[in-house]
């Protein structure tokens with residue numbers, strides 16, 4: 001999971017990306033690259049433009065200026081099916097669909113046979129420890145369960161690029177640690193590239209290869225910090241604690 005500058009096109013390339021809403025400049029000249037298999041965390045105060053940036057990377061929101069490339073292709077040409085998963089900040093479960101149907105939503109435009117879809121849904125639910133609630137409705141779930149279902153939905157298509165907006169913030173500490181381990185395992189297994197937003201400095205240190213720190217008003221990059229600590233990184237580890245301490249002074 002190391003940077004491969006100069007060898008390949010970056011998985012995600014941002015060059016001077018800016019965005020305004022009305023008179024407010026929300027993002028100002030954001031430039032960074034994410035390399036294959038990297039996990040990059042976006043850290044920054046509320047309102048500094050993190051979700052806006054993920055929306056722009058996903059192609060849901062146009063930038064006002066700057067360029068965005070995904071695997072060397074312009075965002076308009078990048079075919080998203082199977083290649084990009086987006087876990088939104090809010091879970092966006094559809095209340096009129098069962099849990100299984102919500103997870104399967106990401107497969108609806110696929111040509112996968114029905115049996116394969118069923119297996120994928122089973123696997124995704126098992127991955128997040130929710131295999132017993134497949135036939136329930138979203139309103140019957142707790143907040144933490146809902147966010148795990150949303151995570152399963154973002155993984156079910158086995159995307160090459162995964163964008164995650166505060167994916168673990170509603171989980172209890174034990175489940176969160178288990179999900180961290182799962183995410184790292186899947187990333188390594190599938191060579192998935194991840195950009196994740198978090199408010200949790202410790203989570204960023206435990207998961208990320210690099211941490212992009214944003215400052216608000218206008219949202220801009222203040223620092224990009226490499227996190228080359230060996231894995232597994234335990235919250236109790238001395239290196240982790242020291243990096244958390246240093247980063248808390250920057251955010």
Ligand SMILES: Nc1ncnc2c1ncn2[C@@H]1O[C@H](COP(=O)(O)OP(=O)(O)OP(=O)(O)O)[C@@H](O)[C@H]1O
Pocket residue numbers: 021026044045046047048049050051052053089
């Ligand atoms: N569609 C929109 N129209 C107008 N302003 C918007 C829109 N979306 C976001 N904003 C504004 O842009 C700024 C950045 O919002 P964004 O949601 O990207 O912040 P964030 O860093 O994700 O915050 P949080 O950590 O609270 O989720 C905020 O001031 C917000 O009010």
Ligand SMILES: [Mg+2]
Pocket residue numbers: 050051052089165
């Ligand atoms: Mg946000």
